[in-house]
């Protein structure tokens with residue numbers, strides 16, 4: 001942001017694709033990723049609205065949205081895919097068991113994911129049960145991937161991702177099939193490596 005504010009860089013020719021979006025929340029909800037992106041990035045920079053892509057889960061047929069989002073994604077080249085990791089090893093909202101060939105899809109959130117994300121809501125009841133997410137196949141097509149994790153709660157999944165078997169039970173382990181992945185962890189998240 002400092003370089004943007006100084007006028008050194010412009011985002012007017014950048015396209016963005018969000019990784020995932022909750023179902024069951026309107027875009028105006030403060031925990032929708034749409035709202036998060038607007039509040040924290042889009043409204044502060046010169047990105048053109050037509051270059052911003054976020055799965056739509058409001059008042060629409062999820063399957064049609066998945067297909068449309070997937071088509072858009074496949075028509076672009078993603079230079080940098082930014083990821084976090086769920087404590088159960090998910091990436092995006094691709095939960096354990098997701099095929100590495102999976103493309104954009106409507107996913108059901110695991111209970112542990114809903115519990116992890118409960119901290120952003122008033123109660124567990126308010127946490128959505130489903131989401132539209134890029135699939136692992138979409139994620140692996142990016143030219144470079146950057147994964148960021150912090151805190152003790154991520155120590156096991158980071159160790160599983162790096163040193164465990166490459167298995168659909170640990171979706172993040174699929175990243176070892178990609179040739180350009182950077183992982184940034186704090187000491188707590190790295191503590192089981």
Ligand SMILES: N[C@@H]1[C@@H](O)[C@H](O)[C@@H](COP(=O)(O)O)O[C@@H]1O
Pocket residue numbers: 019020083084085086090091092093113117148149150
């Ligand atoms: N859908 C997101 C994931 O994409 C993200 O990886 C995870 C961890 O996020 P954080 O790094 O904030 O704990 O949270 C959610 O489940």
